[in-house]
Amino acid sequence: MPEPFEELASLDRLVHEPARLAILTVLSACESADFLFLQRLTGLTKGNLSSHLSRLEEADLIWIRKEFSGKKPRTIVGLKERGRKAVDQHWERLEALREDTRKWRPVPNLGTP
């Protein structure tokens, strides 16, 4: 496999999945966000969002806290230091990849065999 594709294939899929990347990007831009905000921003269903959050929590990238606002339960989510590093590194790699792909040139057609 050519080098740039190897690099693409080696991206951390846990972070690279679009919905999880959106969640981590949101959390990297604030201290914490509640479940409703994440749901509205990502457009995911409750079940889907819960499942993505569980995966990120299992990977120790985020923390989840339950609390009550009056009588209503609220789920607050924040990024752990490990998660912040993971998402920052991921964006750096994507940026580097983008720069690399700009240097690509089409292979000249040497004629039919």
Place this chain on the structure above:
Amino acid sequence: MYNLARIRYVTRHYNDLQGLTMVPLALFFLTWAGYDAGWISPPPWLSNEWLLVGASATVVGTLGYTISKLYERAYGRIEAAPHHIPQSHKREFWIWWSAYMVAFAFLPAVYPQVSRLGLLISIIIFMEWRSRREARHWLILALWLAALSLVPILDGVRGPIYPSATVRDIAIKLVTAAGFLVISTIDHLTLVRTLGPIRREEESRA
């Protein structure tokens, strides 16, 4: 597909983008202009100036808080990250702040026709823009108000620009009210474009 740049912007400035919370402030300036112009008058029990100011501040604050709660119920809540302002930005901030304060303190002393109120509102709006550079509509309003406040300096050239200080202040208050309505709409629409229309809270917050 997600527009991650917009997601970042909305998350960073979620609380600032709750545009409708500014509508009571716009109505306050509109009412103030109307009061100055004699179009409306407060009820007799509010004839004391300080009582009027206190009542207005309470009404504006309460309405703003209620609207922010509506946003919270529709879109949820975030705890904003602390601002990390680079050293160069801090220096730039102090240069701008000093320049504005000099203008605020000295210009009206030299040119009494210059509006202190307009300059003050302009400074506050300008500083809000400094913390959110993408929001150019805030900068435009700040510059408009600064220009309206400073334009009487040219009074000597072709006679007075404003017939009187009252007319000048009414103009500034009306422009502030209209400007607040426009920028609050722009901010609100940015939020709606990213988070979807305001609707009743989901059945539960999970």
